[in-house]
Amino acid sequence: MVSLRQHREPAPVGLTTAAARTLLAPLDDAGGRADLVARRLGEAIRLGLVLDGERLPNEARLAEQLGVSTVTLREALAMLREQGLVSTRRGRRGGTFVRAPADPAAPLLRFSVQELRDLGDHRAAISGTAARLAAERALPEEVHRLHEQAQRLRAATTASERRRADTQFTIEVAAAAQSPRLAREEARLRAQVGDLLGLALEAGEHALLVRERDRLVDAIASRKAERARRLAERHVAVETERLIRRRLRAYGSA
């Protein structure tokens, strides 16, 4: 992995979409709260907003973006280094670089079963409401975009493509609900859960996921608000159950 990254030119950082900016928005009252800064940056990395090998902006610029002092930022970067999410190189081509989590199952171990259940409850509340409101409020153009996004999900072949397409899908549903807050919340929740959903799916699970998303778009298109809510909630419930099953297995092999 390390040798691969050394061959790659430092890429410009991509912390630019609204989702990224939400995560990296200047923190209110962030003075000295390096842990908060580290968590935000860690979320952006886990959401895949910053790719493996990508170089972060220099310290002064990143500190300014985040609205914290360079001292706080340095402390936060040290925490991320400890978690193995960034590495720092010296020299002309140097800087702080993003490192994707090495073990795909490792992120799951950060959550207890109880926390996974709670995360599922929160996601169901947000996704369910977003789906219901989208069915009530979406115009044909927005439904069309959802269809396209479901198509993109269908065409996804790798775990990261699938994760990205499905993240985009949930954010677009919240946008079709006409709610910036729900869209922001979906982005945040996906940041927390993103690398978990990137875990390899078992045979047939991808097709099932695509079919569920198609059904949800159909419900939104035909303005069946309650059905849309139920479908979105059930989708989260199935995903949560899958994650809990894997977490239980990890206890077994510990």
Place this chain on the structure above:
Amino acid sequence: MTRQRVQPADDVLGDVMGELEQVFAALAALGARFADLVEQTGQPSREHVASLRPAIFDLLAAHRELVTGAGIVTAPGLLADAPRWLEWWWTTTRGAPEALRVNLDPGAPDFYDYTTTDWYATPERTRLARMAGPFVDFACTNEYAITLSSPVHAGGEMLGVAAADVLVSSVEGRVLPTLVALDRAVALTNADGRVITSNTPAVVTGQRVDAGAQGASSWLLVETS
């Protein structure tokens, strides 16, 4: 559903509708300067487009109560040194306009493909100015906004758009003092029947009011009770 009385928004909201017209006029002028620039340079660079910044800042200053962001967005392949480009500035709480940074690399996870947006694709197709939204601008500003865009063409070739963002909250601040003074429940909707704001809690922003909004070309006032 009860029959809904509908009238053009201009009838009651002449002041704000007039200012939106002025914004469109300013965008057309900005777009014309951009077209001149393309003609003079043959193939312009980002630096050439940057020479339009004073005009963009003037537009932001002249309409600061309504407009939060404005700029030129170039057609893919037009510029010599960038396949896609937004010369886009928004006003911040800090005062001075700030450049909007989006990822224009098609391979990036957060690639911003503006060519598929309503405010770019629709004027490209129709060659007419477009008032897109209200929509959740999750890709850029994460605001609930309306985008006014004016296409720029040279002969048959699309060069890009000159566009401006207006927040729904800003429109609300301008129109609700007038609407709440009316003795009837009304909603201000866009041409597609999407509610921008209303003077009654029974009808909220973002909602669809289908009746009466068919085939409209501008914003409407729809009586809702």
